[in-house]
Amino acid sequence: MILVTGATGQLGQIVIEKLSEKIPTSQIAALVRDAAKAEHLTAKGIDVRVGDYHNSNSLLAAFQGVEKLLLISSNDFNDRLGQHKNVIDAAVKAGVKHILYTGVTMNDIQTSPLKPFLEDHYLTEEYIKVSGLSYTFLQNSLYAEVIPMFLGENVVETGVFFPAGQGKVAFALREDLGEATANILMSEGHENQTYHLTGSETISFAEVAAILSELSGKDVSYINPENEVFVGALKQFGLPEPIIQMSVLFAAGIKNNDFNKIYGSLEKFLERTPTNIKTYLKAAYTL
Numbered sequence: 001m002i003l004v005t006g007a008t009g010q011l012g013q014i015v016i017e018k019l020s021e022k023i024p025t026s027q028i029a030a031l032v033r034d035a036a037k038a039e040h041l042t043a044k045g046i047d048v049r050v051g052d053y054h055n056s057n058s059l060l061a062a063f064q065g066v067e068k069l070l071l072i073s074s075n076d077f078n079d080r081l082g083q084h085k086n087v088i089d090a091a092v093k094a095g096v097k098h099i100l101y102t103g104v105t106m107n108d109i110q111t112s113p114l115k116p117f118l119e120d121h122y123l124t125e126e127y128i129k130v131s132g133l134s135y136t137f138l139q140n141s142l143y144a145e146v147i148p149m150f151l152g153e154n155v156v157e158t159g160v161f162f163p164a165g166q167g168k169v170a171f172a173l174r175e176d177l178g179e180a181t182a183n184i185l186m187s188e189g190h191e192n193q194t195y196h197l198t199g200s201e202t203i204s205f206a207e208v209a210a211i212l213s214e215l216s217g218k219d220v221s222y223i224n225p226e227n228e229v230f231v232g233a234l235k236q237f238g239l240p241e242p243i244i245q246m247s248v249l250f251a252a253g254i255k256n257n258d259f260n261k262i263y264g265s266l267e268k269f270l271e272r273t274p275t276n277i278k279t280y281l282k283a284a285y286t287l
């Protein structure tokens with residue numbers, strides 16, 4: 001039995017969908033917090049199990065009979081490492097053999113401005129390494145889907161306004177990452193491996209602006225504001241402080257070229273070229 005956590009989240013749903021296209025649903029279990037959000041999974045024959053990363057007993061019960069477990073990292077920053085440790089401890093107790101973990105691929109977390117925000121991925125990996133479980137680390141690049149999150153819906157009119165300098169990112173689509181993850185989950189030979197899953201091109205925000213110009217036929221500028229100007233603008237939009245802080249840190253990490261390395265693993269596990277950013281932007285902004 002393969003169990004996928006975060007199964008009602010965006011990446012988890014893709015992984016489950018791709019798995020169920022290729023293996024019997026009787027071999028798939030889904031960990032969810034709210035069974036009502038997973039009725040479509042139950043209807044497909046997937047074994048829906050309710051559990052919460054904050055509740056060890058619920059995890060231990062949910063992991064019975066599971067051999068391979070995909071831990072999709074939590075989106076809740078309230079003791080995220082502690083939540084992941086609960087999952088890992090419960091997996092060990094329940095007799096799970098192999099854990100796969102979705103982390104992040106970065107050049108050097110120690111020198112990154114994003115260290116306070118993303119170091120827990122690496123600490124989770126360290127905890128898994130000493131747990132005795134076989135492991136596979138799926139270090140994902142930044143999702144292409146964060147681009148509209150950072151730039152907003154009206155970017156063609158407003159221009160690209162983001163303090164990422166000339167930093168480049170090997171963005172990957174969630175859809176591609178989910179498909180590759182499913183392919184890894186249902187094949188053998190990935191014990192104690194780390195895979196860096198990135199797109200096949202790197203792109204700067206100036207290049208994002210140039211692509212949007214080309215696709216829209218309008219002149220989409222790239223403005224690389226000072227941090228104070230950026231923060232002031234986000235405050236004026238009424239964005240909550242944690243979102244502002246997150247945007248500033250991600251821009252700084254990108255400017256620092258934390259995510260600018262291309263690896264071949266995503267292409268290898270997809271058995272095709274990952275979707276390029278121009279194709280993604282065209283669809284995302286319906287251009």
Ligand SMILES: NC(=O)c1ccc[n+]([C@@H]2O[C@H](COP(=O)([O-])OP(=O)(O)OC[C@H]3O[C@@H](n4cnc5c(N)ncnc54)[C@H](OP(=O)(O)O)[C@@H]3O)[C@@H](O)[C@H]2O)c1
Pocket residue numbers: 005006007008009010011012032033034051052053054072073074075076083102104140141142143146174
């Ligand atoms: N590489 C990137 O650019 C990038 C961007 C954003 C996020 N991430 C990371 O990648 C993960 C997956 O991405 P995503 O887009 O699928 O995120 P998402 O849609 O926000 O899904 C997160 C999943 O985690 C589950 N979850 C949160 N707290 C939980 C808890 N206490 N117990 C059990 N489940 C819990 C959520 O459950 P519910 O469905 O019940 O809410 C949801 O299914 C994120 O959680 C985050 O750590 C990476």
